[in-house]
Amino acid sequence: MSNNNAQRTVTVRIQRFNPDTDKKPYMQDYQVEMKPGMTVLDALHEIKTHQDGTVTYRRSCRHAICGSCAMHINGRNTLACNTPLKNEVTHKNTVTIGPLPYLPVIKDMVVDRTTFWEEYLRVKPWLIPPDDIPEKEFRMSQDEVKALHDAETCIMCGACYSSCAVIGLNKKYIGPHALLKSFMRVLDPRDSSPAERLEEVSGADGVYRCHTIFNCIDACPKGLNPTQAIETLRKLAQKRQKLEEARRERQKHLNEPIPA
Amino acid sequence: MPNSEVITHDVIIVGAGLAGSWAAMATAQQGVKDVGVLSKIHPLRSHSGAAQGGIAAALNNVRPVPGTGPRGPLEQIPVGDELVDSTELHMFDTIKGSDWLGDQNAIEIMVNDAIDVIYEYEHMGCVFSRTPDGRIAQRRFGGHSAPRANYAADRTGHVLLHTIHEQALYHGVKFYAEWYVMDLIVEDNAVRGVVAIDVLTGKIHLLRAKAVMFGTGGYGRAFKITSNAYANTGDGVAIAYDAGVPLMDMEFVQFHPTGLYQHGILMSEACRGEGGYLINKNGERFMEKYAPDKMELAPRDLVSRSEQTEIDEGRGVMDDGQGIFLDMRHLGREKILERLPQVRDIAIDFVHVDPIDDPVPIQPTAHYSMGGIPTDVHGQVIADASGTPVVGFYAAGEAACVSVHGANRLGTNSLLEASVFGRRAGYAIAEFIKGGAKLLPVTGDPAERSRQAVKELLDNPGTELVEDIAQELKANMTMNCGIFRDEERLNIALDKVHELQQRFKNARVMDKGSRFNTDLLATLEAKHLLTFSEVIVKGALNRTESRGAHSRTDHPKRDDEDWLKHTIAHKGEDGRPQFSYKDVTLYWDRFPPQERKY
Ligand SMILES: Cc1cc2nc3c(=O)[nH]c(=O)nc-3n(C[C@H](O)[C@H](O)[C@H](O)COP(=O)(O)OP(=O)(O)OC[C@H]3O[C@@H](n4cnc5c(N)ncnc54)[C@H](O)[C@@H]3O)c2cc1C
Ligand code: FES
Numbered sequence: 042m043s044n045n046n047a048q049r050t051v052t053v054r055i056q057r058f059n060p061d062t063d064k065k066p067y068m069q070d071y072q073v074e075m076k077p078g079m080t081v082l083d084a085l086h087e088i089k090t091h092q093d094g095t096v097t098y099r100r101s102c103r104h105a106i107c108g109s110c111a112m113h114i115n116g117r118n119t120l121a122c123n124t125p126l127k128n129e130v131t132h133k134n135t136v137t138i139g140p141l142p143y144l145p146v147i148k149d150m151v152v153d154r155t156t157f158w159e160e161y162l163r164v165k166p167w168l169i170p171p172d173d174i175p176e177k178e179f180r181m182s183q184d185e186v187k188a189l190h191d192a193e194t195c196i197m198c199g200a201c202y203s204s205c206a207v208i209g210l211n212k213k214y215i216g217p218h219a220l221l222k223s224f225m226r227v228l229d230p231r232d233s234s235p236a237e238r239l240e241e242v243s244g245a246d247g248v249y250r251c252h253t254i255f256n257c258i259d260a261c262p263k264g265l266n267p268t269q270a271i272e273t274l275r276k277l278a279q280k281r282q283k284l285e286e287a288r289r290e291r292q293k294h295l296n297e298p299i300p301a
Numbered sequence: 302m303p304n305s306e307v308i309t310h311d312v313i314i315v316g317a318g319l320a321g322s323w324a325a326m327a328t329a330q331q332g333v334k335d336v337g338v339l340s341k342i343h344p345l346r347s348h349s350g351a352a353q354g355g356i357a358a359a360l361n362n363v364r365p366v367p368g369t370g371p372r373g374p375l376e377q378i379p380v381g382d383e384l385v386d387s388t389e390l391h392m393f394d395t396i397k398g399s400d401w402l403g404d405q406n407a408i409e410i411m412v413n414d415a416i417d418v419i420y421e422y423e424h425m426g427c428v429f430s431r432t433p434d435g436r437i438a439q440r441r442f443g444g445h446s447a448p449r450a451n452y453a454a455d456r457t458g459h460v461l462l463h464t465i466h467e468q469a470l471y472h473g474v475k476f477y478a479e480w481y482v483m484d485l486i487v488e489d490n491a492v493r494g495v496v497a498i499d500v501l502t503g504k505i506h507l508l509r510a511k512a513v514m515f516g517t518g519g520y521g522r523a524f525k526i527t528s529n530a531y532a533n534t535g536d537g538v539a540i541a542y543d544a545g546v547p548l549m550d551m552e553f554v555q556f557h558p559t560g561l562y563q564h565g566i567l568m569s570e571a572c573r574g575e576g577g578y579l580i581n582k583n584g585e586r587f588m589e590k591y592a593p594d595k596m597e598l599a600p601r602d603l604v605s606r607s608e609q610t611e612i613d614e615g616r617g618v619m620d621d622g623q624g625i626f627l628d629m630r631h632l633g634r635e636k637i638l639e640r641l642p643q644v645r646d647i648a649i650d651f652v653h654v655d656p657i658d659d660p661v662p663i664q665p666t667a668h669y670s671m672g673g674i675p676t677d678v679h680g681q682v683i684a685d686a687s688g689t690p691v692v693g694f695y696a697a698g699e700a701a702c703v704s705v706h707g708a709n710r711l712g713t714n715s716l717l718e719a720s721v722f723g724r725r726a727g728y729a730i731a732e733f734i735k736g737g738a739k740l741l742p743v744t745g746d747p748a749e750r751s752r753q754a755v756k757e758l759l760d761n762p763g764t765e766l767v768e769d770i771a772q773e774l775k776a777n778m779t780m781n782c783g784i785f786r787d788e789e790r791l792n793i794a795l796d797k798v799h800e801l802q803q804r805f806k807n808a809r810v811m812d813k814g815s816r817f818n819t820d821l822l823a824t825l826e827a828k829h830l831l832t833f834s835e836v837i838v839k840g841a842l843n844r845t846e847s848r849g850a851h852s853r854t855d856h857p858k859r860d861d862e863d864w865l866k867h868t869i870a871h872k873g874e875d876g877r878p879q880f881s882y883k884d885v886t887l888y889w890d891r892f893p894p895q896e897r898k899y
Contacts, residue, residue, distance in 0.1 A: 061816050078563065078651065090768035094811025094820035099342070101530040104566045104647055106459060107346040123650040147501065148817045167467035168426025177360075178423040180435030186428060193428050193453075193460060197345055231426060298380070299435035 051075050051130050053084050055096060056113075056139035059148050066139075066146070071096075075126055081114055081136065082121040085150075098150035105262060108196035111203075112150045113139040118200040118260040141203035143211075157202050160215045164223040164241065169234045175296045179231045182299045191265045192225035201257035201267055213246045217257040217267035220248060224270040227277060227284075231295065235277070236285040243278040306506065307748075310475075311335040311734050313495060313510040315482045315537060317344030319458075319716060320698025320723035321516030322465040324680070327727025329472035333734045337508070339480040339497055341532065341822070344466050348518055348530045349719065352458025353569035353643060355440060355450030356422075356720070357713035358415035359386040362436040363448050372596075375440070375448055377432035386447035388412040393892060395714060398444045398600050399707025400849035400859065401894040402550070402867070404886040407678050407703045411714075414721040419451055422720070427464040429453050430640075440640075441574040444600035444711040444899070451713075455569050455643045458716060465720075481822055482536065483755075485513065485544040486747050490684055491692035493743045496751040500822070503815025505755065507748040511738040512693045512730045515541065515674060515682075516723060519699035521554075523830045523837070524667030524783070525775040528560050528567035537700040539829035541674050542836070546682060546691055547871045549702040549883070551672035551833060552840035555710055555850050556784050558604040560666020562624040564651050568644055568663055570712045572629055572656075573597040575640055579608065580626040580660060581616040592899040599899040602709040602850040605665040609784045612664070619662050626660035633657075665784055669710050671850065672837075673702040675869065675883075680726025686869050686883035693738060695730055697722040704867065707885075708849020758824055763809040767820075770808060771827045774801050774834060782838050787855040791842040798835045805831055836870045836878045843880060844868065861894050 050072050058066035071088045082100055089096045098121070099109040105123040112121055115129050115137055129136040144152035201217040202208055208216060215223075223242050227235045242248050248271050257267045277284055312328055314321045317340035325338045340347065364385040365373040378384065391412040396403055423429060423437060430438035430452055442450040453460040469476075477497075483505075484496040494509035517537025521529030542548050558579070559568040573579070579597050581587045591607040592599035599607075608625045611617060618624045629637060634657045637645055641656070648654050648661045674696040675683050680703075682694040697703075698719035705718050774797075781794035805828060812820035846860035847853050866882040873879040887893070 059814065059816060061814060080651075089820070090823075091766060095814065097812075097817055097819055099346075101342050101346050101532045102348065102351045103531065104351070105650070106351050106456065106643070107342075107348075107530065109342065109346045123646075125650075151817050162470065165471075166463075167471040168464075170424055170426070174424050176420075178420055178429075178435075178437050181431055182435055183431050183433065186431050189428050190454075194456070196350075196459070225428075226426075229426065229428075231424075299431075299433065301433065 049075055051126070052135040053088060054135055054137045055149065057149055058146050060146070075130070079126045080122055081124045081126055081129060081138065082110055084126050085121060085138070097148045106196060108198035111141055111198035111200040111262070113141055118204045120198060120200070120262040123262070141199055143203050143209045152203070154199055157199050157216065157218065160219040161197070161222060164215065164219045164238070166222045166226070168226060168229065168232055170231055171233045171292050171295065179295045180297060180299055181230060185230050188228050189225050192221045192270060194263050195221055195265060196263060198262065200260040200262055204256040204260035206252060206254050206256060207250050212250065214250045215242060215247050217271065220274060221265070221267045221270050224274055227274065230288070230291045233288070233292065235288050236281040239274065239278045239281040239284070242274055248275045248278065308337070308506055308508045309740065310337040310508070310510050312337070312512045312514070312730055313508055314338045314514045314516060315495060316340060316347070316516030316518060316698070316700070317466070317476065318347035318349035318516055318518055318698060319461060319465060319719035320700070321514065322462070322469050323720055323723030324514050324516060324695070324697060324727040324730065325474045326465060326469040326472055327724045328731045329469070329474050331728060331731030333731045334473055337475045337477060338469070339477045339482055341479065341481040341500070343478045344476055345462065347462060348533055349716070350459045350462040351530060352716050353455045353567060354571035354574065355442060355452035355457050355713045356419065356461065356716040357391065357442070357445065357449050357711070358419040358451055358717065359388050359391045359412065359447065359449050360416060360419065360437060360439065360451060361386050362432055363439045377434055377436060386449055390447060391415070391449060394445050395705065395711055396892050397897055398709055398711040400709055400897055401865065401887070402704070402707030402848060402885055404704050405888045405892055406886045407705050410678050411705050411718060411721050415717055418717070418720045418724065422461060422464055425464050425468050427453070427460050440571060441598060442712040443570055443573065443595070443598045443604065445713070450574060452571070455571050455641045461716060461720070481825070482540065483825055484747060484751050485540050486743060487544045487546065487691060487694065488744060490689070491741055492694040493741050496748050500817055503818055505748050505752050507743070509740060509743065511740050512695065512733055514680065514695040514697070514726055514730060515700050516696070516698045516719070517700040519670035520833055521667045521670060523775060523778050523834050525779040526560060526565040526664065527667040528557055528565055529667070534826035534829055535670065535833050536826065536829050538673055539832040542832060542872050545872065546674060546694070547685065547869045548833065548836055549672055549675035549867050549869055550704060551836045551870060552844055552868060553671035553708050553850050554667060554837065555601055555669035555671060556605040556665040557601055557668035558608055558665055559627050559663040561647065561651050562619060562662035562664050565666040566647055566651055567666065567668070568627055568648065568661060569641070572627055572641060572644060575636060576632055577627055577629040579604070580628050581611045582618050583616060587611050587616070595899040600709055600711060602852070603899060605784055606852060608665055624662040624664050627663045628660040629656045630658065630660065667779070669715060670699055671702070671704070671706045671708065671710055673700050676701050676703050678703065678725065679729035680722055681729060686881050693733065695726045697726045708851060755821065758821065759810050759813050761809060763807040765804050765807045765809060767808050767810070767824045767827050770801050770805055771830060774798065774830055778834060782841055784852065786841055786851070786853050788842065791838055794838045795835070795842060798831065798838055802831050802835070839878050840868045840870060840880070865894065
């Protein structure tokens, strides 16, 4: 498959930092034999298990679904597990890896996502269903499902959050990940509180804080578009009462087949 | 390591995948609010989120278009038309899939609870794919005789996991993310709590509780080629066994037919459910020979063996002949983009093949752990073949063995099992607590014992790399305890495991620090792999028959006379597994054992 990928040694330059022992972050180089099909995560694994067990990062699924391994690779936020090593090796035969920016570093590539999860919790990620629960499923149209598709694909890796210039300025901000979640609930015909949700996200630290710099779009390893979702939330926030009424109307028919 | 406080909860749940999160949510929902959930990775990173294809329940939303035969295209069932599925049929398929080793009382509960659990997910906000009239969409899956895999594109596990985690948060469950449980405390056959490392600080804590539940997931990481996440190291299984709790049917390990060639990463069975073919070097759809009726949608044990036979007989693809082609080109771009977007990305990312244009090289991959901690249908862990409860200890999901999958699990039945029995365990725990369960005393200082054990590992000047030991184990398990087994190879496997257990004593942890020491965790995980692998191999050696995923070339027939029974393994005084056997619960009048043909 990857036959254009002759074996060679590459330099993996890692930003090291353990607050218990180091005054400040420093760079450390490791040499790795590049095997066909190797990912950046494979290279880190090779280093950790055979050269230096103190090199620390998060990982689990190794196929871009669990969201553990987001990091800063050659100046860009992405997932280590689905990034081919050979694509990242520069002309100097080097790949540079560090933690997601703007977040406190726990150790090497492990960052503290506390604020990230707090904002997620703040938008009430759970559905607020109508009082009337049918015996079977709520009926949703294929188009209604499609509208949620992107938001629903989000793996909460934090690549967007930590690429966001607003977060970089250390401002209180709900953040693209949580706004995307909020978007998903606001658009779900089964959710009964779109107006309240829009109220919550349209405060000073909500949708208007977004400077539409689009960093989050470039950063998203799943190819999602949080900025667009944020813009939609802004528009909906303007007419939230109308949306609330339309939702009430829609919810009268949640129990009925979608007309052909 | 610095000293640390004792933490107390009414209920401690270990694991935040579907099983653990359901148990936590259900317990809290029933009014028992003091629930702490420990997970070695953030809950949303749990392996349940990697599940792709679907979750089974006989909802009767779709059927093959009339007149197109059982493999024809699917359509929604018009209101009032005849139904194609039933819980009875789901039950029969599961029993047959299990090669009659599944306990039929547990299977009956699972297929009945299935319908309600899926609707509960939907009411909690899970975004399923839909039929044109707005019902939950369903597809076909191997071994199921009706389309009953309810799905959300090809990231079903992801949406289920996010939904149940949100609900657990809503109900006020407290999560300890990145806490690694290393010991279970059982005294006089009653649970007392667990010992866990707070990964961030490295502090080791005693956590006491009236009830403890394990939803710690599977053990696929004991094999070289596997679909499983790094986290699936069977910790819970090994920890329980070390605490004196038995393990059941550990020799039954499922190999999934379509792992990516050389990577093992899963290409969902939905690829075949949607109509994909398996092709050998000569371009033949070889399943014609092995399962003329169900073809590619025969159950996984059979399809994996068929692939391995093609490979062993020289009809494999790729340079080394170790691959098979999964051909989806005829499904067309639109269907692949709509129904299998994640699978397509995976093929492009890891083997640089776009399934729209080319066949994808695959090979069988260790996928699912049928065995585990034995429980009754309420998630209550049992201590022996006669069903004596381990008071206050519960388990569910892939770590448990209830047993609904018997010798071979059908696809989509395990998300279901984790949900149904996680929820049931939650209800049972709430009852147990409300019934006046007590916080039982703990003898001595178990946390101090664990601290000593960790100190010994860290201080060991050993020369062996943990990774080398783990890799040798995995290669050994795949080669000698894999799809096809025989006495000779299993003996080699067992010797190797014993040798590696010895060598582990000379293992060196490179990271000596306390902060976020994942090197230490990997070492504990490797120890767990070595612990339960011995039980797998020894159980496989004892079982002189072929049943489901356990295929002995020297005993190729199923032997109901001697082996229609569950394997139970306790850790003996000498540290070696001691075996006893437990009857399978069968409804002889309804589902007596039959020959298993597809
Ligand atoms: C790639 C893939 C695809 C699959 N697709 C399907 C499918 O389509 N349909 C289907 O039905 N099944 C599928 N399965 C199987 C199914 O996903 C699993 O069986 C199921 O999700 C297991 O859920 P669980 O809750 O038991 O465990 P998991 O989701 O694995 O969760 C285990 C939890 O335990 C925690 N844990 C483990 N050890 C420790 C420890 N020492 N200390 C603290 N916490 C610990 C982990 O952090 C985690 O939270 C698939 C499996 C794989 C590998
Ligand atoms: S390891 Fe799961 S997203 Fe990379």
